[in-house]
Amino acid sequence: MSLTSDRLLASGVLFLCTLLVGTVPVYLFQYWNRRRTTRTVVITTNESNKTVLSANFYVQLVTQIGGGILFFTVLAHMIPEIRENFDKYMASNESFIRVEDKSEFVKAIQPLNLPFLELSICLGFFAVYLAEVLMHSLLDSHDSSNNLKEEFYDFDKKSQISSVSTSLESEPSVVQNTKEDEPVLIAIRCHKSKCDISTHLHNVIKLEPVYIRLIHGLVIISAFSIHSLFDGISIGVKTSTPEIWTMFIAICSHKLMIALILSVELYEKCLNFVLVVFLMVLFAIMSPIGIIAVVLAENSYDLNGEDNPFTIFLSAMASGTILYIVFFEILQKDRATKLRPIVQFIAIFIGFALMFLVTITMKED
Template sequence: MESSTAKAIAMLTLGLGSFITGMLPACFSESARQRHPLFISSLLCFGAGVLLSTSLTHMLPEAREKLPDYSELMLCVGFFIVYLVDEIVHFFYQPSSLHQERRSYGSSEETGLLSSQRDSRDGELRERCCGDADNPRMCHVSHTEPCNKSSSGVIGLLCALFVHSFLEGLAIGLQENASQVLILLGAVCSHKFVVGFCLGAELMASAPGRLCPHIVSVALFSGGSVAGIGAGAGLESVSALKDSVAVSIMQALAAGTLLYVTVSEVLPRERARWHERRRSAGVAQFSSVCLGFGVMYLLTMYLDHDA
């Protein structure tokens, strides 16, 4: 088999495979999500564990190979970039949101009553959880879901995964014989399909019922590896990037982005939704995060293409 044929097979396999796995979570019906909400939450926590492991045990070590002294710094820079973008979006969005909220709450006595009742319940919950004379228990988890008014977290997640997919595809496209291409293809597929499914699950949670944005996002993720393979196979000058420090910088920045999305978006949201609803939910979520982390770690350790 010629290397060009092997690269064409790799493009088709990675493109279609990651698109199918990314679209699988969208096949869950709305009724199924309502009947099994804890299962969906555990699935999202599994995805958070996969993303956490991808960031810290897969992408960061790759960045450290060519950038040993500044890889951790670049990871933090990526983390703070998404943090800053998130705060900028909220800064410009919040004034109109608050104005709209005040106007809607002040439109009728009924909505005002509902608002006061909700505030009363929230106040009682805060008193009960933060500790008082009757119940001194301390809570370390917020019972309010993180603000979900902006899509910066999902956009950051998609950008990070696209960059990582492109770089992995580039590594495949730069190979000179068919056997090396197929070996790398198997290694990349082993974790790319898992990450694609987790991306689809997160898109399903962030924008339920919106199929077109889901398709576009998954298509962009799937096209990252295809574009990388095509660039590596078609442009000889791209081979200079293989040992470039720019690749490591992009890997580290993408790792920081995934870290922010995981610890500041996905996990706080899912923990807040279930912390007061069912005591066993926290154990199920923790187990799902550990399982996702462990699965991705084992795939990285034993099937990584750099091993």
């Protein structure tokens, strides 16, 4: 089998494995979650909006373990690798501080000795921060136009709802449930002075608009997709069959874990299996694109190595983006409301230690 065939086979296997790991567990969780009988009461007023995600103990536990995995991946894998490539570039004759024909901008900033790598990481951090701010501003604008608020109350399966009341502009409304064996959803929807009361025998949760959830999902996978693209290039530039499959195994060891955690996080954000599948397809296809790009451009471009400034800059920005996701989207206490603080700490540490063991094992091999 030729090197091209090995590379294409590796790209196909990597795509299928990533897609399966990123979608099948979410589908199973969604199927299991539908079979559960819970009681949810939705009270809608006109003040603000609260969105309940998949508040499940096991989902939150896996997400926190994933936070530990991503924490190790960024600080102990991505950033040191980028630093090594950056040092190689700065020591080469092609670096912007060594070329003879320097631009006026380079001449001006060279005496400052700026930490370019760290600034690129911060740029990625603030870029995704800005994207989050703009997205939430758009969402708040959408909600203010509807002038709605939803609050969610979860009741124990065996508890009985005797009454629900609201103190709004209108008179308080009381809804009673006398059937203890049936899950019930009571929605009191109020807009200004008018209230509509509806009861359903299943859980209905007010969702953000689809385009908002899609944008949020795209923000989450963007950094991982860039890194996955470079993972594919790393496989594609190998010049022997053993090297190709060794690199394939090394990349799978962390990419499949990230795919699992990423899919859970996407489901928490999107609450839509179809959206999760679409986003996971985008994530899974990036590494094959990197491999195929090497195959197509092998005779025209020098893609052998990651020590060029464009790759370094994008990788550093991806690291900053993932740091934001880890600290602001996963590890915050309000993302683990079902977990005790010590359980959250243990889960994060387990994820970190698991990735550490995988890294040590791969280096020994």
